[in-house]
Each structure stands twice: as structure tokens, then as C-alpha cells.
């Protein structure tokens with residue numbers, strides 16, 4: 001099978017030029033399948049009809065396909081979600097495309113999907129978390145006819161499908177496994193990652209200190225593996241909007257896949273830009289919150305500051321002290337922020353069993369520091385800041 005990713009090598013600007021229509025069609029179908037999670041039959045139908053319409057506009061199949069295939073994945077996802085092709089495509093094709101995307105089988109409303117997937121009996125295709133007697137956790141997807149296999153035996157997935165969460169099952173070697181739907185925290189710790197992700201202990205505090213609320217407009221850089229983005233998306237809900245910047249195309253693809261695998265759909269309120277945050281064009285004061293997770297936080301601070309409305313909150317996370325120092329110095333020198341706070345989050349698990357009631361022997365000692373600051377109104381000069 002042709003590797004659908006070969007058309008958008010992340011770190012180069014290479015654009016593939018399929019030699020023949022057949023070649024281009026294979027690549028295109030794979031991309032559409034990945035992007036839209038449509039069935040192959042649907043993609044086939046879409047393609048045939050779309051090509052017919054292209055020809056009616058005087059476009060040859062190959063030319064149209066070449067241009068579509070050359071799109072980066074994020075552009076393709078966006079084109080499908082928004083119904084708009086990138087601006088370089090001619091008007092006539094734009095109209096055709098938006099027509100097609102509108103008439104294509106509608107995605108289910110975000111709220112329906114979210115509610116339906118969190119309750120009731122476990123369904124085929126869902127993620128489940130299996131826990132053994134030692135508390136080890138295994139994240140797996142329920143596939144009819146398959147077995148879940150681990151070092152203590154295996155369990156047929158058919159015995160899990162239709163079960164109620166919280167049920168205990170026995171493995172072929174007689175070991176007990178508890179089955180639950182995973183929490184977002186479980187998923188974030190187990191999903192495939194590229195970059196270092198924001199740990200749940202930190203994102204939990206960032207969401208509260210950053211005062212995320214349903215409907216909030218949030219700017220984020222960098223997207224990384226999408227761990228923080230998932231926490232933000234959950235907190236702002238379907239009425240909120242998240243705009244993420246990320247310089248690495250391969251990270252964008254991974255993040256999109258992670259998010260889609262978790263939610264079961266591509267969230268329409270998540271816009272992703274494959275661009276350096278320092279060069280982002282953002283309407284002044286158009287965001288309520290900005291979340292930065294950058295190796296050089298100061299790269300994002302000018303844009304963040306322009307983007308935040310008065311009273312808006314900046315939350316920046318960094319693993320090292322010099323990053324924190326530079327961030328705070330930048331914020332203070334800008335004269336545009338008040339209430340600058342710096343903190344770290346230590347979570348110490350406890351062991352409670354019989355008389356042994358004590359902190360656990362091991363804990364995660366360090367992940368990152370969090371800087372939180374509030375944007376002043378224009379013209380207001382800096383007053384004071386706060387340290388916890």
C-alpha cells in the first residue's frame with residue numbers, strides 16, 4: 001500500500017508529484033480516508049463525483065488531484081472541517097469543494113458523541129482501561145473477535161463488549177482484571193507522544209489557575225502531542241474555541257490523531273496553524289486565555305500579549321528555571337501584566353493499607369514550573385505582582 005504520509009514529509013517542503021492519475025488517486029484516497037474517517041466506499045463516491053465536477057470546470061483529473069494530494073495533512077483536515085480549500089485554489093474549485101463537504105454525510109453533533117461515549121454498556125471500538133491486582137493499567141480498544149493479551153494471560157474482547165464499567169473479569173491464567181472506561185488522565189499518560197507532554201497534575205492546575213470556562217477563546221503554542229490541548233478542549237466545551245500553533249508538521253499530525261482517537265471525532269472548534277507563534281497574525285484582544293508550552297517561552301510572549309484581552313490570563317509552562325526567569329522578567333518589563341504568579345505542583349501519592357499509612361516511596365519529583373499572569377488594560381501601568 002502506498003504510504004499516504006509520503007506526500008507531506010514533516011521537515012522538508014518537498015511536494016510529491018504523482019506521475020499518473022492512478023498513482024495520485026491511491027494517495028488521495030488514503031489521505032481522505034485518514035482525514036475524514038469516512039468509509040472507503042464513501043471516499044470512492046466522493047472522488048468520482050468530485051472528479052466529474054472538476055472535468056465539467058475544465059480541470060483535468062491529474063491536475064486537480066496533484067494539487068489536492070500536495071496539501072499538507074493539517075490543510076486537508078481543515079479543508080474538510082471548514083469546507084474551504086486553501087486560498088491558492090481557484091474560485092470554481094472552492095465552490096465545488098464546499099458544496100461537496102456540506103452534502104457529505106454530516107458528522108454527529110459534538111455533544112451527542114461526547115455524552116453517548118461516556119456511559120452505558122461498553123461498545124465495540126471504545127477504549128477501555130484494564131487494571132490488574134497490582135494496579136497496573138492497560139489501555140486497549142475493544143475489537144470484536146480479538147483477544148486482549150498481557151503477561152498474565154488473555155481475555156477475549158467479546159466478553160468485555162456489552163459489560164458494565166467496574167466489572168471484574170478473569171484472564172486465561174486466572175488473574176483478575178477490572179475494566180473501566182479510561183479517564184482523560186489515563187489516556188494522556190498512555191497515548192503515543194512525540195514531545196514531552198504536559199502532565200495531568202500540571203494541566204489540572206493550569207486549567208484552574210488559567211480559569212478556563214465553557215465558551216472561552218484560547219490561544220495555544222506549541223501543540224506538541226496535543227495533551228494540553230485535550231484538557232483545554234474539554235474545559236472550554238463545544239462553544240469555546242482553541243487555536244493552536246505548532247512548528248512541526250509531524251507533531252501536528254500526531255496531535256490530531258491523538259485528539260481524534262480520544263474524542264472519536266475531529267473537533268470543529270480546534271484550529272491548528274503550522275506556523276511559528278512569533279509570526280502569528282492574531283487580532284488584538286481577541287483571546288480570553290493564552291497557554292504557552294515552548295522551549296523558548298519568550299518566542300511567544302509578544303503575540304500572546306497582543307492576543308489577550310484586558311483581564312485575560314497568560315499561563316506558561318517550562319521545565320527549567322532560566323526559562324521561568326526570562327518569562328517573568330519579560331512580563332514585568334513589558335509593564336502590561338499584573339498578578340504574576342510562579343508555582344510548581346507536587347503530587348505525593350500515599351499508601352494506605354492496614355497499619356501502613358504513609359507516603360508512597362516514589363513520586364514524580366519534577367515536571368515543570370507554571371507562570372500565570374493577568375493582562376492589564378491598555379494604558380494601565382504595572383502595579384505589583386504576587387508570588388505564592
Ligand code: SAH
Nearest residue numbers: 195198222224225226227228247276277293
Ligand atoms: N503542550 C504539548 C507539548 C508541547 S512541547 C503537549 O502537552 O503535548 C513544545 C512544542 O512547541 C514542540 O512541539 C515544538 O515543536 C513547539 N514549538 C517550539 N517553538 C515553537 C514556536 N516558535 N512556535 C510554535 N511551536 C513551537
